[in-house]
Amino acid sequence: MDVRRSFDILANQLEKFPKSDALAAKIDGQYMPLSTQQVQEQTDLVSLGLLSLGLKKDDKVAIISMNRPEWLLADFGIAQIGATSVPMYPSITVEDYKYIFTDAGVRAVFVADEKLYEKVKEATAGLDIPPQNVFTFDKVAGARHFSELLALGKQGKVADLVSLKAAVQPDDLLTLIYTSGTTGNPKGVMLSHDNLLSNCRSSSAAVPVGANDKALSFLPLCHIFERMVTYLYMIHGVSIYYAESMETIADNLREVHPSIFTTVPRLLEKVYDRIVAKGHEQTGIKHKLFFWALDLGLKYDTQKDQGFLYNTELALANKLIFNKWREALGGSLRCIVSGGGALQPRLARVFWAAGIRVMEGYGLTETSPVIAVNGYEAKDNMIGAVGPLIENMEVKIAADGEILTKSASVMKGYYNKPELTAEAIDQDGWFHTGDIGEFVNGRFLKITDRKKEMFKTSGGKYIAPQVIENKMKEDPLIEQMMVVGADQKFPGALIIPAFDELKKWATKHGVTATTNEELVKDEKVLHLYHDLTLQYNKSFAQWEQVKKIVLLPEQWTVETGEMTPTMKVKRKIITENNKAVIEGLYK
Incomplete structure (x- = not known):
């Protein structure tokens, strides 16, 4: 079967390995599977339902939902009639929805639940999107419920x-994917x-799973990374089970026993921190x-055999300690694919040592997305790098x-923005990544840094902030961090402590402060973070060393507008x- 259009994936799966559990989501406490045949049939009904509403080729249809089978039914159903999906994050603002609906010329919307439906209602007020063209996945x-669209579809003919x-x-x-960006409109x-x-x-050769495997899906499908990986899973016959929410992932891993899942580094950091916190709770031997x-x-080092003694000790550690890590992740996990940001090398080392292979990759929405990915085999995996290039990929x-x-x-371009497209893709067809x-x-x-995020000090030295931030965020006491200092004498930093860990430290060291606001002003705490900064400065050249820091009491979030939905800091907004705080560093 030649998979030339996205919806050919369904016909391909039906022909090669029809699944009884192609997609599965939890309903009333139980995972309820949809077979490949059911997915195809319901996709056809979505297509016919959209046609009955008057939608046609090249029309734009928005999807706003966390991951669930209906997301893909809508995606494939839109594609089958030649229309274009516009997936959007559930976490963005009403203003963002309004901007995207208008810019894309959206004609219909699929939305998950009541809360999102209210946001969509507000965003569509005054726009040319008929209320009857908005369907909810929850009642x-x-x-109008999703089942109403399927009922409309039943009145049509699949032969059409x-x-x-x-x-x-x-x-x-x-598809038209609006990248949140760290500045300006998406x-x-x-x-x-x-x-x-x-x-x-081009990524197929790197896929270490097949038709007997299950994947757990929880990264947003509106992000190109999870969308492309989902297509890849389906092409290879992997069954896809959806986590109920980000909070239930640990339980869902134990229920589903997946062989693979994709993640962003921040989530892997949290898993690691929880494991280490449990280690601290142990006593004695x-x-x-x-x-x-x-x-x-x-x-651990994928590129180096560390000898008989190390390998023997590691085998013992796997029997005594790391086997419990694998059980906590479902007991069947063979690998984790990490993308969307730089992964701290220590995380890759520890998980590889524990028999859980981490395949860190790199790409952008504009490149659909994968450019390079570390392999499943150790020889093809270098910790600290993002891997060899995938097949048919040129990089210079x-x-x-x-x-x-x-x-x-590489993308066709930016919608309605030919001048930005010309900036991104040069006359010879090279896409400029900005990395x-x-x-x-x-x-x-x-990857060593983001081109646009690098800055010069007043001494003319370039600073790569991400390198410093990623290194210092390895410390369990640092939750978030942003290096500042453009055109100043030296780099400074805004640091948000990992308050759960800090409070444990404070209790042990006689600190009476309890609230976040009190802790970031406490003398002992300030000394602690000053000493931590001095310790990490040893890793950097003189001009790169952070000379002054400020501790902040509140986390940066998507809701406050200081983080993108993919958890990257919005430097301009945070600045x-x-x-006043940053100016204070340089007085």
Whole structure:
């Protein structure tokens, strides 16, 4: 079966390995599966239902929902009639929805639940989106339910879809994904069927799972990373089970026993921190054994055999300690794929040592997304790098260190923004990623910073803030951090402590402060973070060392507008919000 358009994935799965549990979600406390046949049938009903509403080729349809089977039914149903999906984060603002609805010219909306439905109602007021074209996946009073669209579809004829599907070409626009960006209005990235499917084909060799495996899905499907991986799972016959929420992942892992899941580094950091916190709760020999095993794990290196003694100790650590980690992650996990940001090398080392292979990759929405990924086999996996390039991917490093790439996966352009498209893709077809990088050992790509985030001090020295931040965030006492100092004499930093860990430290060290606001002003706490900064400064050149810090009491979040939905700091907004504090560092 030749998978040339996104919806061919369903026919391909039906032909090669029809599944009884192609997709599964929890309903009333139990995982309820949909077979491949059911997914295809319901997708057809979505297509026919949309046609009955008057939708046609090239129309835009929004999907606003956390992961569930209906998300994919809508996605494939939209694609089958040649229309374009506009997936959106459930966490963005009403103003963002209004902007995207208007910019994209959205004609219909799929929305998950009552809370999101109210946001959509507010955002669509005054826009040319008929209320009857808004469907909810949950039952919501006063709204049209998804089942009503399927009922409309039943009045149509599946045979009518044949010619419509045949008219969809690989180069047609499949999806319009608005990247949140760290400044300004979001940009609509135009991706064709072939953009995504070429990325699937080129990534296939790296996939370590097949038709007997299950995946747990919880990263938002509106993000290109999870969307492309979902297509890849389905092409390889992997069953997809959806986590109920980010809070229930631990329980869902134990229920589903997946072989694989994708994650962003922040979530993996939280898993690691929880495991270490449990280690601290142990006493006596159990405490000693835990931290002996952890120290071994922190020395692990995929590229180096560390000899008989280390390997023997590691085998013992796996029997005594790390086997419990694997059980906590479902007992069947073979690998974790990490993307969306830089992964702290210590996390990759420890999980690899524990028999859980971490495949860190790299890409952008504009590249559909994968450019490089570390392999499942140790020889193809370098901790601290983002892996070898996937097949059919060209990369070159520009004179200023920027990573440029060229492939069939590179976007068609930014919607309604030809001048921005021309800035991003040069006349020779090279896409400018905005990331600074290098090749290590000739084949492993390593990201060193974001080009736009680098700044100069008044002494003319370049500072790469992400490198400093990622290093210091390895400390369990640091939750969030942003390096500042453009055009100043030296780098400074805004630090948000990991307050749960800090409160434990405070109790042990006689600190009477209890609230976040009191803790960040306490002399002992300030000395602690000053000493931590001095310790990490040893890793950096003189001009890169953080000379002054400020502790802040409140976390940056998506809701406060200081983080993107993919948990990247919005430097411009944080700088504006803390203008007086930053100025105080340099007085």
